[in-house]
Amino acid sequence: MAIEKIMVIGAGQMGGGIAQVAAQAGLQVVLNDIDMTLIDKRVAFIDKTLARNVEKGRITAEEKQAVLARLVPSTDLQDAAGVDFVVEAASENMDIKAKIFRRLDDVARPGVILATNTSSLPITEIAAVTRRPESVIGMHFMNPVPVMTLVEIIRGIATSDAVYQVVEELARTMGKTPVEVNDYPGFISNRVLMPMINEAIYCVYEGVAEPEAIDQVMKLGMNHPMGPLTLADFIGLDTCLAIMEVLYEGFADSKYRPCPLLRKMVKAGWLGKKSGKGFYAY
Numbered sequence: 001m002a003i004e005k006i007m008v009i010g011a012g013q014m015g016g017g018i019a020q021v022a023a024q025a026g027l028q029v030v031l032n033d034i035d036m037t038l039i040d041k042r043v044a045f046i047d048k049t050l051a052r053n054v055e056k057g058r059i060t061a062e063e064k065q066a067v068l069a070r071l072v073p074s075t076d077l078q079d080a081a082g083v084d085f086v087v088e089a090a091s092e093n094m095d096i097k098a099k100i101f102r103r104l105d106d107v108a109r110p111g112v113i114l115a116t117n118t119s120s121l122p123i124t125e126i127a128a129v130t131r132r133p134e135s136v137i138g139m140h141f142m143n144p145v146p147v148m149t150l151v152e153i154i155r156g157i158a159t160s161d162a163v164y165q166v167v168e169e170l171a172r173t174m175g176k177t178p179v180e181v182n183d184y185p186g187f188i189s190n191r192v193l194m195p196m197i198n199e200a201i202y203c204v205y206e207g208v209a210e211p212e213a214i215d216q217v218m219k220l221g222m223n224h225p226m227g228p229l230t231l232a233d234f235i236g237l238d239t240c241l242a243i244m245e246v247l248y249e250g251f252a253d254s255k256y257r258p259c260p261l262l263r264k265m266v267k268a269g270w271l272g273k274k275s276g277k278g279f280y281a282y
Helices: 013-024 036-055 061-069 077-082 094-107 123-127 161-173 189-205 211-222 228-235 237-251 260-267
Strands: 005-009 028-032 071-074 085-088 113-116 136-141 150-155 177-182
Touching (some): 005 013, 013 028, 013 061, 013 136, 028 036, 028 077, 036 061, 036 071, 061 071, 077 094, 085 094, 094 113, 113 161, 123 136, 136 161, 189 211, 189 228, 189 237, 189 260, 211 228, 228 237
Parallel strands (some): 005 028, 005 085, 028 071, 085 113, 113 136, 150 177
Antiparallel strands (some): 136 150
């Protein structure tokens, strides 16, 4: 099946980024969310981003308008009946994702691939709520999507080879570099990244050093472009905690135990950049 029209579910930062790169790649994109206001804000943000690219000479004004014209707003999952591919980028919550995938399984045409942008939740478990587990796959984009080239493509236990090949080719069409990953907690990116962030938080918790010092060591000593605590603030401390919980539950290994300070900060509403306060003030 040729993929010409896709649905992106979730008009947040990740879903909006996926919608943008898909539209820039020439795909028709149905951008779905339960809140039309969020869709309007996201399209306005994409418009502003593309306008900067026009100013810098990366694209023409005509190309910008063509990209925007390929974005179609939707607040009804029934619209999935008319697309060739679906990628879900809703909240990182299994109950929410399961509900969405049950609905998509009823609405989307037979053979249509259902992908999830989950950063840590099991693809196999999500696929199990559908009658097409062979056509469910993980497509984990990195943030910010328009800038980062990596996409982890995660096979569930039942994902077919043919479906993997289609999604790999789609990722390349969208200008991304696909990496094949099997379905284990945290996949590769977050299984490696989140324990590092968690350990940096333990260094603050145990009084080893201040956040600025920890970030400086990793930037100047390890050549990281961003310190782990700054990165945690940008990701969202609630998201970091949720991923650590998935790792801790999935492996039952104490090395994945979330730092008590991380839990405390999330309970306080100190979630990082999006709340205005995390390890740094914004």
